[in-house]
Amino acid sequence: xxxxxxxxxxxxxxxxxxxxxxxxxxxxxxxxxxxxxxxxxxxxxxxxxxxxxxxxxxxxxxxxxxxxxxxxxxxxxxxxxxxxxxxxxxxxxxxxxxxxxxxxxxxxxxxxxxxxxxxxxxxxxxxxxxxxxxxxxxxxxxxxxxxxxxxxxxxxxxxxxxxxxxxxxxxxxxxxxxxxxxxxxxxxxxxxxxxxxxxxxxxxxxxxxxxxxx
Numbered sequence: 001x002x003x004x005x006x007x008x009x010x011x012x013x014x015x016x017x018x019x020x021x022x023x024x025x026x027x028x029x030x031x032x033x034x035x036x037x038x039x040x041x042x043x044x045x046x047x048x049x050x051x052x053x054x055x056x057x058x059x060x061x062x063x064x065x066x067x068x069x070x071x072x073x074x075x076x077x078x079x080x081x082x083x084x085x086x087x088x089x090x091x092x093x094x095x096x097x098x099x100x101x102x103x104x105x106x107x108x109x110x111x112x113x114x115x116x117x118x119x120x121x122x123x124x125x126x127x128x129x130x131x132x133x134x135x136x137x138x139x140x141x142x143x144x145x146x147x148x149x150x151x152x153x154x155x156x157x158x159x160x161x162x163x164x165x166x167x168x169x170x171x172x173x174x175x176x177x178x179x180x181x182x183x184x185x186x187x188x189x190x191x192x193x194x195x196x197x198x199x200x201x202x203x204x205x206x207x208x209x210x211x212x213x214x
Contacts (some may be wrong), residue, residue, distance in 0.1 A: 035071035066121030080107040148203040155196040
């Protein structure tokens, strides 16, 4: 009888975990699709059709994709932070810390993947290719562009380093050896660094600079 009860509890725990995982996947799909639609719509409304025109080919596609994935990346970072913060409550729901860690590690990997595509898409698109490698000033002041660029680079490097570092510490023994206080300290540093992310997002992704400077 006890074995049957244990098996039924295990199945219930698996169902709860699968439900949370399915919801997480659904949120990520929305986080990718909705910003892409909204950025396309915003370009049409603000007469930036030269970026989305079929004549622009792959450049236009990469431009829109790179910009929309910036918003997707921000959402993914928030999700990763939230799942990490709720690690213990999630472990209680699943009755397994391993499953809670899996959700956190999964969201971390998605965040790194989105960051990689976000950067590559913009680097190989126009006008970002010209802005980065030729310092073209036609779109907005160079000072604003450099501030935009370096806040993103610094935050991206910090986030990548910490996500990979924490992924390597996923085993309990390694975490205990590193120290919980150090672990919390690094998380707090990352939270403070979100100021850089806020500046990075505000300067261009909201379209304010383009609309003001033409």
